[in-house]
Amino acid sequence: xxxxxxxxxxxxxxxxxxxxxxxxxxxxxxxxxxxxxxxxxxxxxxxxxxxxxxxxxxxxxxxxxxxxxxxxxxxxxxxxxxxxxxxxxxxxxxxxx
Numbered sequence: 001x002x003x004x005x006x007x008x009x010x011x012x013x014x015x016x017x018x019x020x021x022x023x024x025x026x027x028x029x030x031x032x033x034x035x036x037x038x039x040x041x042x043x044x045x046x047x048x049x050x051x052x053x054x055x056x057x058x059x060x061x062x063x064x065x066x067x068x069x070x071x072x073x074x075x076x077x078x079x080x081x082x083x084x085x086x087x088x089x090x091x092x093x094x095x096x097x
Contacts, residue, residue, distance in 0.1 A: 020084040025054040042072040
């Protein structure tokens, strides 16, 4: 997993800008009564990397990491991430059609 770093030439102003993907790791951890430390041990990544992901500062996630997260949390990628509505040309209404 690669994290955004300030001053590395990012033109989008940092993580969270330039994309609308939101990580819902906090919700999944809370529902499962699991801590970031427990998840980090199960998945084999550092607590720091999970915190970057959890706080929506990640710029990329390896498929192997995503697979391990989904296995450990018994979820699908769509449970872990969502695209926030409201981009250019996108409706802001989140009600199902």
